[in-house]
Amino acid sequence: MPQPLSPADGPRIGLRERKKIKTRLAIQEHALRLFREHGYEKTTVEQIAEAAEVSPSTFFRYFPTKEDVVLFDVLDPMLIESFRRQPASLSPIAALRAAMHEVLTSLPPEVIADQRERGQLVYRVPELQGAWIGDLLRTVRLMQGLLAERLGRDIDDPQLRAYTGAVMGVLMAAMIPILERPDADFVGELDQALDFLEGGLRI
Numbered sequence: 001m002p003q004p005l006s007p008a009d010g011p012r013i014g015l016r017e018r019k020k021i022k023t024r025l026a027i028q029e030h031a032l033r034l035f036r037e038h039g040y041e042k043t044t045v046e047q048i049a050e051a052a053e054v055s056p057s058t059f060f061r062y063f064p065t066k067e068d069v070v071l072f073d074v075l076d077p078m079l080i081e082s083f084r085r086q087p088a089s090l091s092p093i094a095a096l097r098a099a100m101h102e103v104l105t106s107l108p109p110e111v112i113a114d115q116r117e118r119g120q121l122v123y124r125v126p127e128l129q130g131a132w133i134g135d136l137l138r139t140v141r142l143m144q145g146l147l148a149e150r151l152g153r154d155i156d157d158p159q160l161r162a163y164t165g166a167v168m169g170v171l172m173a174a175m176i177p178i179l180e181r182p183d184a185d186f187v188g189e190l191d192q193a194l195d196f197l198e199g200g201l202r203i
Helices: 015-038 045-051 056-062 066-071 075-085 092-104 109-124 126-151 158-180 186-198
Strands: none
Touching (some): 015 045, 015 056, 015 066, 015 109, 066 109, 075 092, 075 126, 092 158, 109 126, 109 158, 109 186, 126 158, 158 186
8 A cells, every 4th residue: 555644755744644544545545446346336335344444434434425535635635734834935836836746746656546546536427526526615715725824815805716716727627638648747737737827827
């Protein structure tokens, strides 16, 4: 099982949170394997729990639904911590780019492969697409809060909302080739999208 959470691999996370993430990762790893073998729709929570050697109640303590086991992204807390640690002299987009480089380039290939696999599941399974919309709204609000914190703006500032939408939009657009082409450069596609945004989206 990949271990991207050691101190050498990225931003520090509290011990208790690391233990929770490790358990979630173990469950997610078995879930992804079962989805590959049997398909998402035919795999049950009970089968995932058995493969991960936990009880169904433990599964639901970490993942309220089967959809959540796919949507859980171990990189989120790492990216947030790295973003907050970037120098104040950097623009928000430059800070986001630096955080992505710090975290994503530290990951072993198998973790990148898991990221692609999760995205491809969401891309093709209607049940997951519906759940992803709610997750996306939470992510947008989280990004809005991080940008408000960095810029010293109110989180409900209309300009900040528009700015957040632009950032999320280019990142989502960059994810499409990553999902469609197994050989796509995971970091490079995101980096180019942020370069284009920072340049004013001029065509």
